[in-house]
Each structure stands twice: as C-alpha cells, then as structure tokens.
Amino acid sequence: xTDYVDEDETGRTVEDLLDDAPDECDxxxxxxxxxxxxxxxxxxxxxxxxxxxxxxxxxxxxxxPLGKASLGYMELDKLAAALSAYADRPQDVREYVxxxxxxxxxx
Numbered sequence: 001x002t003d004y005v006d007e008d009e010t011g012r013t014v015e016d017l018l019d020d021a022p023d024e025c026d027x028x029x030x031x032x033x034x035x036x037x038x039x040x041x042x043x044x045x046x047x048x049x050x051x052x053x054x055x056x057x058x059x060x061x062x063x064x065p066l067g068k069a070s071l072g073y074m075e076l077d078k079l080a081a082a083l084s085a086y087a088d089r090p091q092d093v094r095e096y097v098x099x100x101x102x103x104x105x106x107x
Contacts, residue, residue: 014103017096024089025096027081032100034078041065044075048082052090054097 012020014032021029028048035043047064049055055063071079086093 011103011106012099014100014107017100017103021096022092024085024092027078027085028093028096028100031078031082034075042068042070044071044079047071048079048086049097051083052086052094052097054094 018029018033031048032045035045037043041063042065046055047069050062050064055061082093
C-alpha cells in the first residue's frame with residue numbers, strides 16, 4: 001500500500017496525486033481528470049464513487065443522478081478501466097480515492 005500523505009502531514013495536492021498516481025490507480029487518476037470536464041456531481045467519477053460504495057459510506061447516499069445520465073463511449077471506457085482497477089486492488093484504489101478527495105477538499 002502507498003502512503004499518500006507527506007511527512008509534514010499537510011498531504012499532497014490533487015495535481016501531485018494525479019501526476020504521480022501508482023500504476024494500480026492510474027485508471028482512477030485518468031477518470032478523475034476526465035471528470036473535471038463535467039459539472040460537479042455529473043461526471044463519471046461521481047458514478048464511480050457510487051458504484052464502489054464510497055458515496056454511501058462517506059456521505060450516506062448515492063450522488064450520481066442516474067435519471068440524467070449522459071455518459072459517452074469515452075467516459076464509459078474510462079469508468080470501466082477504473083472499475084477494473086478497483087476489482088483488482090480495492091484497498092489500494094480506496095486509499096487513493098480517499099487521498100484524492102481529501103486533497104480536493106483542501107483546495
């Protein structure tokens with residue numbers, strides 16, 4: 001497992017985490033980056049968070065508006081790759097997602 005917090009305990013930035021994603025989390029980093037092209041809560045990263053149970057665990061409900069879903073083939077491809085990474089290494093991906101969202105909250 002990777003430690004995503006610097007020694008000074010301030011944590012890394014989203015940009016740092018995206019630029020230096022571990023191999024097993026690269027697909028998640030690409031999905032997160034692609035999702036910045038969407039309005040908050042409507043991108044494929046939000047659906048990913050719902051599908052892996054992160055939203056329910058941390059917020060108490062699903063966040064992605066399924067009734068208004070409009071993901072194209074690029075988004076679905078990136079989502080599928082991220083889900084495959086999660087299936088292969090769920091603990092590592094969860095820790096990486098936690099670090100990304102924590103860093104996002106600090107920015």
